[in-house]
Amino acid sequence: MWKKITALMLTLILVASLCSVASAETTPLSGKLTIWAWGADAEAEQRKAIIETFIAAHPELEVEYSIIPTADSVWDQKASAALSSGSAPDVIQMSPDYFGMNTKYYMDLNPLVERDGVKLDEVLLPGMIDGYYDADGKLEGFPLHSNCFYMAINKDMFDNAGVAYPEAGWTMNDLLDWGTKFVGGEGANQTFAIAKHWVMNNIMLYAGGGVPYSPDLQTCYMNSADITKSLELYQKLITGGLMPNDTESKAIPSAVLFESGLCAMYPCGGFEAESFLNDCAENGINVAFVPMPSGVSDGKEINVQYATGWAITQTAKNVDAAWEFLKESAYANEDMCKATATCGIPASKAVAENYYAKIEYPGFGTTFNDYMVAHLGAAHLNPFGGTLASTGDIWATMVQAVTMDGQTPEDTMTKYAQQCMDEFASYGFNTSIKAN
Amino acid sequence: MKKSSISGFERRNTKNFYAFISPWLIGFLVLTVYPMFESFRLSLTDTGFTGTGGYIGFANFLTAFTADTRYWISFRNTLVYVLMFVPLNLILSFFLGWLLSRKVRCLGFFRSVFYIPYLTAGVAVTIMWGWLFNGSYGLINYVLSMFGISGPNWLGDKNTALMCIVLMNLWSIGNNILIMLSGIQDIPQSYYESAEIDGASTFRQIFTITIPLSTPTIFFNLVIGIINAFQLFNQPYILTDGGPVDSTRTMSMLVFQNAFEYGKMGYASAVAWTLFVAIMAITLIVQSTSRKWVFYGD
Numbered sequence: 001m002w003k004k005i006t007a008l009m010l011t012l013i014l015v016a017s018l019c020s021v022a023s024a025e026t027t028p029l030s031g032k033l034t035i036w037a038w039g040a041d042a043e044a045e046q047r048k049a050i051i052e053t054f055i056a057a058h059p060e061l062e063v064e065y066s067i068i069p070t071a072d073s074v075w076d077q078k079a080s081a082a083l084s085s086g087s088a089p090d091v092i093q094m095s096p097d098y099f100g101m102n103t104k105y106y107m108d109l110n111p112l113v114e115r116d117g118v119k120l121d122e123v124l125l126p127g128m129i130d131g132y133y134d135a136d137g138k139l140e141g142f143p144l145h146s147n148c149f150y151m152a153i154n155k156d157m158f159d160n161a162g163v164a165y166p167e168a169g170w171t172m173n174d175l176l177d178w179g180t181k182f183v184g185g186e187g188a189n190q191t192f193a194i195a196k197h198w199v200m201n202n203i204m205l206y207a208g209g210g211v212p213y214s215p216d217l218q219t220c221y222m223n224s225a226d227i228t229k230s231l232e233l234y235q236k237l238i239t240g241g242l243m244p245n246d247t248e249s250k251a252i253p254s255a256v257l258f259e260s261g262l263c264a265m266y267p268c269g270g271f272e273a274e275s276f277l278n279d280c281a282e283n284g285i286n287v288a289f290v291p292m293p294s295g296v297s298d299g300k301e302i303n304v305q306y307a308t309g310w311a312i313t314q315t316a317k318n319v320d321a322a323w324e325f326l327k328e329s330a331y332a333n334e335d336m337c338k339a340t341a342t343c344g345i346p347a348s349k350a351v352a353e354n355y356y357a358k359i360e361y362p363g364f365g366t367t368f369n370d371y372m373v374a375h376l377g378a379a380h381l382n383p384f385g386g387t388l389a390s391t392g393d394i395w396a397t398m399v400q401a402v403t404m405d406g407q408t409p410e411d412t413m414t415k416y417a418q419q420c421m422d423e424f425a426s427y428g429f430n431t432s433i434k435a436n
Numbered sequence: 437m438k439k440s441s442i443s444g445f446e447r448r449n450t451k452n453f454y455a456f457i458s459p460w461l462i463g464f465l466v467l468t469v470y471p472m473f474e475s476f477r478l479s480l481t482d483t484g485f486t487g488t489g490g491y492i493g494f495a496n497f498l499t500a501f502t503a504d505t506r507y508w509i510s511f512r513n514t515l516v517y518v519l520m521f522v523p524l525n526l527i528l529s530f531f532l533g534w535l536l537s538r539k540v541r542c543l544g545f546f547r548s549v550f551y552i553p554y555l556t557a558g559v560a561v562t563i564m565w566g567w568l569f570n571g572s573y574g575l576i577n578y579v580l581s582m583f584g585i586s587g588p589n590w591l592g593d594k595n596t597a598l599m600c601i602v603l604m605n606l607w608s609i610g611n612n613i614l615i616m617l618s619g620i621q622d623i624p625q626s627y628y629e630s631a632e633i634d635g636a637s638t639f640r641q642i643f644t645i646t647i648p649l650s651t652p653t654i655f656f657n658l659v660i661g662i663i664n665a666f667q668l669f670n671q672p673y674i675l676t677d678g679g680p681v682d683s684t685r686t687m688s689m690l691v692f693q694n695a696f697e698y699g700k701m702g703y704a705s706a707v708a709w710t711l712f713v714a715i716m717a718i719t720l721i722v723q724s725t726s727r728k729w730v731f732y733g734d
Contacts, residue, residue: 073696076696077696080699186572187572187573188572188573190572190573245589245592246592246679246680247570247571247589247591247592247676247680248570248571248572248592250566250591250675251566251567251570251572251573251574386699387699389697389698390693390694390697390698390700393678393693393697396677396679397679397681397682400679400680400681401681404589404592404593404594404679404680404681405594405680405681407681419505422503428484
């Protein structure tokens with residue numbers, strides 16, 4: 001009798017444990033999921049493709065989504081209104097270098113990562129997830145894709161000037177040396193060594209070999225000798241005519257300058273590669289790619305990444321479905337990750353290395369995307385995006401002071417560095433600010 | 437009997453008055469008064485991008501006046517712009533309005549030509565001006581080079597950038613010209629006829645008849661001009677982004693950047709309120725002096 005009771009109890013326990021395992025592995029999704037994405041043109045198409053792929057994979061879910069343009073602050077206004085009124089969607093687009101980080105409106109994803117045993121370093125490309133952690137270790141978002149830069153050169157201009165193509169480790173000091181050979185012409189025919197792409201302010205920030213602040217955002221280095229060196233290099237590039245100044249670059253877009261054969265180098269972002277290469281081909285520009293420059297004092301390659309991801313809002317009504325969407329768009333759904341590849345490096349390590357890196361551009365094979373995947377991990381997140389924009393504007397003023405107003409880097413640092421320090425200290429996420 | 441019918445008529449009139457004015461009144465209360473109160477409430481908080489913030493009293497105002505170097509730079513730039521643009525606007529619009537009031541050939545054509553820039557002003561025109569002022573290959577420097585003059589980098593030089601914006605806006609004063617023209621045309625011809633009989637020259641007539649009797653119109657243009665000039669935003673935002681070296685950063689730009697780029701809604705509201713107070717103060721000063729120099733009818 002006792003043997004039968006024991007056997008029955010053991011069977012019941014076994015069945016119960018099997019059920020709990022089953023429920024942990026496959027929690028059925030149900031209900032409604034709301035998603036807000038930002039984007040226009042190609043980005044909007046990409047978002048739509050990603051979300052529609054998720055919808056097709058989950059017919060049990062009712063998914064409602066909106067793709068909102070970012071131009072004219074439309075996204076900013078809608079997102080801020082929704083978040084502050086508690087009517088935000090379950091899943092909202094965000095970026096570690098844009099508004100949203102370090103607010104109280106996004107759910108900490110760490111418990112979900114731990115619950116599901118997600119090994120982030122195995123499923124995501126190195127460098128993708130780092131920026132989504134805030135200073136306290138909270139995981140505020142999950143990556144969708146990212147972009148960094150690859151330096152395009154006009155081969156004909158280099159060959160005609162007798163300048164060797166730059167190799168890994170080249171610095172802005174080197175550019176000051178051989179870049180003068182590209183400077184010439186006047187008026188509309190003026191030629192330059194390097195275009196003043198909008199990313200150059202960020203690239204030049206690191207050119208001296210330093211960084212603007214520590215990775216934990218607790219120490220600001222904007223008063224360091226390396227930043228002074230960066231300003232000095234920038235001043236020499238522009239006053240020497242190697243790079244257009246602010247006003248000149250506003251008159252002719254930097255990409256057009258390169259595509260017209262008027263400048264020898266252009267930092268090409270992953271998001272613009274296809275259209276850029278098409279335009280160069282149409283204009284007969286013979287393009288090659290060389291590594292991005294390195295810092296003068298530390299020799300580290302300088303690259304900047306612009307990341308886009310998703311967050312689950314605190315008011316989310318369907319957390320399970322939201323988390324499933326984040327995981328699938330980041331790494332778990334191959335079709336979604338491949339759809340992501342149209343606008344940047346997918347977060348999924350497998351898709352980035354085996355699909356994105358193999359996308360070919362006519363005449364370049366897989367060179368461009370190979371470089372993007374290999375160098376993303378070391379790229380700095382956009383240093384003065386979103387929350388840090390006010391410090392970035394002071395940096396832009398410092399750049400103008402040395403490049404357009406003839407002030408010395410030292411005087412500029414004396415006048416503005418403390419403003420950067422004070423502005424940085426005023427951010428709500430800084431618990432203590434130390435000057436370098 | 438008669439008395440009650442009059443009061444009934446008056447009652448109906450009053451009801452009709454409120455009925456007709458109510459759409460505007462409701463709109464004014466909901467879309468102007470309420471946002472103003474809300475903005476003032478925001479200015480007393482540290483509300484950020486996501487709309488939540490705690491009460492901090494007048495700390496935002498204190499920050500603006502004592503800690504934010506860009507606040508006083510923006511205020512100074514805005515004031516300099518107002519002091520340059522408004523007088524030039526009045527002089528030019530009066531002069532052109534007077535010219536257009538003369539009996540000359542093709543008057544209709546000239547009136548259209550001076551008014552069209554006002555209709556076309558916008559982002560595209562601003563960008564076009566950016567090309568004209570370009571230091572390297574702008575049309576203005578090209579024309580100057582024909583006379584052997586090497587033009588500066590107009591928008592890239594902190595000493596000339598704000599002046600360029602003044603010139604851009606003076607190009608599109610067609611509306612003010614029209615207002616001046618209508619004011620000048622309202623002056624009875626009999627005054628000019630009497631002055632001619634007395635032997636007054638055209639020049640003298642302008643200063644003794646036209647200007648004094650146009651002062652109501654000039655006053656209107658002055659007040660509206662000051663209010664609009666203090667709110668300058670488009671051209672510096674599009675062309676120079678407040679540069680070079682903050683020389684074209686205006687108060688409106690500061691409000692916009694703090695609100696929508698830095699996510700400091702509370703602080704932006706405080707700056708907006710200081711701008712409002714400044715405009716109000718200057719307008720009241722101009723209003724109080726108007727009794728001495730503005731002539732209405734007799």
